[in-house]
Amino acid sequence: MTNAAATPVLELTGIGKEFGAIRALHSVDLQILPGEVVGLMGDNGAGKSTLVKIIAGNFRPSHGEIRFAGNAVHFNRPVDARAVGIEVVYQDLALADNLTAAANVFLGRELTRRFGPLALLDHKAMAARALELFGELRSETRPDDLVKQMSGGQRQAVAIARTRLSNARLVMMDEPTAAISVRQVEQVLGLIHRLKEQGVALMLISHRMPDVFAVCDRVIVMRRGEKRADKPIHQTSPEEVTALITGAKEAA
Amino acid sequence: MAMPLESPITFTNIGKTRWWQRGIFASQTGYVLLALAVLLVIMHFASPYFFTEGNMQNVAKNFSFIAIATLGVTFAIITGGIDLSVGSMMCFSAMIASMVMTELSTPGSPAGSLFVHMAADGKTVLANVPGLILLISVLAGLGVALIAGLVNGFCIAVLGLSPFVTTLGMLSIVRGLGYVVSNGRGSFPGGPDADYFYALTSGDVLGVPVPFIYLVILALAMAVVLHHSSFGRHVFALGGNEKAAELTGIPVVRVKIEVYVICALAAGLQGIIISGWLGSAPANMATSYELNVIAAAVIGGANLAGGIGGPLGAIVGCVLLEVIRNGLVLAQVSSYWQQTLVGVIIILAVLVDRIRSRMI
Numbered sequence: 001m002t003n004a005a006a007t008p009v010l011e012l013t014g015i016g017k018e019f020g021a022i023r024a025l026h027s028v029d030l031q032i033l034p035g036e037v038v039g040l041m042g043d044n045g046a047g048k049s050t051l052v053k054i055i056a057g058n059f060r061p062s063h064g065e066i067r068f069a070g071n072a073v074h075f076n077r078p079v080d081a082r083a084v085g086i087e088v089v090y091q092d093l094a095l096a097d098n099l100t101a102a103a104n105v106f107l108g109r110e111l112t113r114r115f116g117p118l119a120l121l122d123h124k125a126m127a128a129r130a131l132e133l134f135g136e137l138r139s140e141t142r143p144d145d146l147v148k149q150m151s152g153g154q155r156q157a158v159a160i161a162r163t164r165l166s167n168a169r170l171v172m173m174d175e176p177t178a179a180i181s182v183r184q185v186e187q188v189l190g191l192i193h194r195l196k197e198q199g200v201a202l203m204l205i206s207h208r209m210p211d212v213f214a215v216c217d218r219v220i221v222m223r224r225g226e227k228r229a230d231k232p233i234h235q236t237s238p239e240e241v242t243a244l245i246t247g248a249k250e251a252a
Numbered sequence: 253m254a255m256p257l258e259s260p261i262t263f264t265n266i267g268k269t270r271w272w273q274r275g276i277f278a279s280q281t282g283y284v285l286l287a288l289a290v291l292l293v294i295m296h297f298a299s300p301y302f303f304t305e306g307n308m309q310n311v312a313k314n315f316s317f318i319a320i321a322t323l324g325v326t327f328a329i330i331t332g333g334i335d336l337s338v339g340s341m342m343c344f345s346a347m348i349a350s351m352v353m354t355e356l357s358t359p360g361s362p363a364g365s366l367f368v369h370m371a372a373d374g375k376t377v378l379a380n381v382p383g384l385i386l387l388i389s390v391l392a393g394l395g396v397a398l399i400a401g402l403v404n405g406f407c408i409a410v411l412g413l414s415p416f417v418t419t420l421g422m423l424s425i426v427r428g429l430g431y432v433v434s435n436g437r438g439s440f441p442g443g444p445d446a447d448y449f450y451a452l453t454s455g456d457v458l459g460v461p462v463p464f465i466y467l468v469i470l471a472l473a474m475a476v477v478l479h480h481s482s483f484g485r486h487v488f489a490l491g492g493n494e495k496a497a498e499l500t501g502i503p504v505v506r507v508k509i510e511v512y513v514i515c516a517l518a519a520g521l522q523g524i525i526i527s528g529w530l531g532s533a534p535a536n537m538a539t540s541y542e543l544n545v546i547a548a549a550v551i552g553g554a555n556l557a558g559g560i561g562g563p564l565g566a567i568v569g570c571v572l573l574e575v576i577r578n579g580l581v582l583a584q585v586s587s588y589w590q591q592t593l594v595g596v597i598i599i600l601a602v603l604v605d606r607i608r609s610r611m612i
Contacts, residue, residue: 082501090499095496096488096493097493098488098492099488099489108500108501108502109501118476119482120480121480123480
């Protein structure tokens with residue numbers, strides 16, 4: 001999978017971020033290739049979220065350079081990151097409870113049909129496409145049901161379905177398998193494989209070691225704002241990763 | 253890890269909600285509509301005058317006088333905001349419209365010569381282009397509403413001030429400006445186009461009051477916008493989860509500004525219509541109407557926490573308020589009871605909805 005000749009989808013060089021006197025990130029370099037699944041691990045406060053937010057355009061880095069598909073990019077807002085093809089599935093899922101599943105999937109990029117001067121929502125097409133996406137996710141979710149009435153797994157499916165709409169080249173998932181049922185975890189991991197097959201690069205931010213080892217090609221461990229390890233998954237073990245996360249082992 | 257992803261999904265675990273637990277049947281609007289129907293039947297038996305043509309016209313006209321503004325405020329409420337400046341806005345727009353009309357219709361004035369001339373008898377003022385003065389004065393009235401709405405929207409969306417405080421300030425600013433421009437005296441529509449103005453604001457077509465016709469057209473337009481346009485979707489999303497709306501790339505600032513502009517324009521139009529019915533725009537016109545308007549929206553099912561509301565609810569709320577007022581008059585109950593009863597109904601309507609949502 002890791003082809004040395006391929007252009008990385010995402011390439012970070014020397015990324016650093018300070019919040020006042022607090023150094024949240026220091027000189028992080030990383031590359032993600034198309035179709036690669038990278039696990040980003042680390043304890044709370046290790047800098048994972050800050051790194052994700054920089055890639056997603058929520059924060060601007062204090063230092064360093066971001067290159068996307070070979071071009072230097074500067075994101076001022078999350079919309080800018082989405083425009084080049086970076087999608088994020090947030091841990092709190094960012095869903096509007098009062099809208100239906102289909103409406104949430106298409107939020108901000110509704111399908112419309114023109115009636116003379118008016119562009120009206122194409123409810124049918126959106127519901128059909130949403131049902132298709134839920135089908136791929138094996139999620140028993142009706143496009144017309146309100147998100148308010150849904151289970152945690154269904155909500156997760158809605159949030160993930162949203163990233164499938166656009167032709168995202170990099171999908172970052174923040175704890176996608178936390179707080180959902182065992183069966184749903186299998187489904188989410190299945191989806192990750194599906195995305196990978198289509199050449200989408202994935203970054204999985206997770207605390208769940210089994211999930212990371214089940215789907216990731218490579219694992220990156222963060223500790224105290226620095227990248228401490230970046231290893232192919234078959235060259236490491238859950239024990240080593242745990243040691244790196246806790247600091248029992250400084251670097252690998 | 254490969255999965256058979258192409259087979260159609262089944263819904264073995266997830267039941268479909270019953271028709272009576274969905275849509276309008278499960279909304280506060282539905283319950284209030286039912287209560288309204290019951291009230292109408294009671295009124296029919298309580299007073300033989302209630303369902304007469306004259307009284308129905310009266311009711312239709314009276315609730316139309318706050319319902320257009322209620323449509324506008326409902327937009328703001330759905331986004332989780334509020335607009336307290338609608339009462340003052342009604343007055344100011346009406347005042348500007350009638351002042352512009354009077355000014356343009358005065359033969360000696362600088363602008364007047366372009367629009368009017370004296371008839372041969374030297375007394376009667378004639379319009380050079382019939383209807384043009386009316387059009388310009390109404391646009392002037394709506395123009396000031398547009399500016400006030402833009403200021404509201406800018407303060408709320410760009411500067412991040414709370415909608416309550418911003419529009420409370422605007423309430424006072426606009427009311428004060430009304431007193432300033434009229435010197436506290438108010439103004440009257442005048443000139444050759446005044447008759448058109450009265451016909452278009454307080455006349456009727458085949459027995460149907462004109463304001464009611466405007467209301468129906470605007471309510472239908474609002475229903476289409478809210479439920480069948482991207483903008484409407486974004487308005488609901490903003491009220492449901494503003495952070496999510498922002499993350500999904502909805503232009504939050506623009507949508508908010510547009511909502512407060514719509515709200516101010518609705519109030520301005522409402523004020524101009526009321527001034528046609530009153531025959532003037534006094535400086536204290538529509539004082540505290542914002543409370544009636546918000547009460548009507550809330551009774552009709554708009555949720556002040558945001559995310560829920562619609563044109564039907566706005567109208568149902570206004571009708572209910574008007575029927576109660578009208579009913580108390582017909583039943584010869586002291587009109588002072590009206591306000592007390594309105595307060596009780598606001599609390600009851602919200603309470604019933606709360607009890608219902610706990611039961612499910």
